[in-house]
Amino acid sequence: MINATELRAGIVFIDQGQYLLVLTYEHIKMGRGSGTIKVKVKNLVTGANVEKSFITGARVQEASLERNKVQFLYKDASGYHFMDTVSYEQFDLPDRLVGYSGQFLKEGLEIQLFAVDGKPMYIDLPKILDYKVTQTGGASRGNSVGATQKEAVLENGLKVKVPLFINNGEVIRIDTRDASYVERAK
Numbered sequence: 553m554i555n556a557t558e559l560r561a562g563i564v565f566i567d568q569g570q571y572l573l574v575l576t577y578e579h580i581k582m583g584r585g586s587g588t589i590k591v592k593v594k595n596l597v598t599g600a601n602v603e604k605s606f607i608t609g610a611r612v613q614e615a616s617l618e619r620n621k622v623q624f625l626y627k628d629a630s631g632y633h634f635m636d637t638v639s640y641e642q643f644d645l646p647d648r649l650v651g652y653s654g655q656f657l658k659e660g661l662e663i664q665l666f667a668v669d670g671k672p673m674y675i676d677l678p679k680i681l682d683y684k685v686t687q688t689g690g691a692s693r694g695n696s697v698g699a700t701q702k703e704a705v706l707e708n709g710l711k712v713k714v715p716l717f718i719n720n721g722e723v724i725r726i727d728t729r730d731a732s733y734v735e736r737a738k
Contacts, residue, residue, distance in 0.1 A: 556606035658708040
């Protein structure tokens with residue numbers, strides 16, 4: 553058991569039989585009363601994001617979470633195929649477990665896999681990833697007022713909006729939290 557004040561982003565705890573990953577933590581103290589801890593958590597079983605509140609003295613059960621570095625290999629009808637980078641063991645994960653993150657996976661990408669008692673629960677992507685632009689339209693002259701953008705198709709098939717100056721073959725950085733263009737890769 554750990555104190556609720558020790559919760560921080562990245563910690564996993566168990567509440568009512570559900571494994572919850574802390575996304576954000578906020579400690580609120582008003583007046584003379586006791587403080588309140590508000591955390592935004594992701595349910596690792598259902599994938600839902602919810603907010604939880606605890607009083608300052610509350611205790612929660614910490615989950616023993618295994619973190620493994622895995623490499624994405626490919627996707628087919630049975631799911632997403634990965635390889636453990638230490639044991640070289642290959643395994644697959646179903647679409648429901650990979651979820652939103654699946655659109656950002658590309659061959660050879662190394663990510664963190666969170667597991668409880670050997671059972672995969674959640675994959676964690678880096679916040680920023682580099683992709684090569686495989687297809688995009690040309691920029692038209694005189695269309696430069698404001699932040700105009702065009703659609704680009706990346707090496708893994710993901711479609712994103714990019715500035716007009718991005719051309720085919722360039723490597724760009726994408727924010728995996730909202731699938732938005734960040735900058736050209738250096």
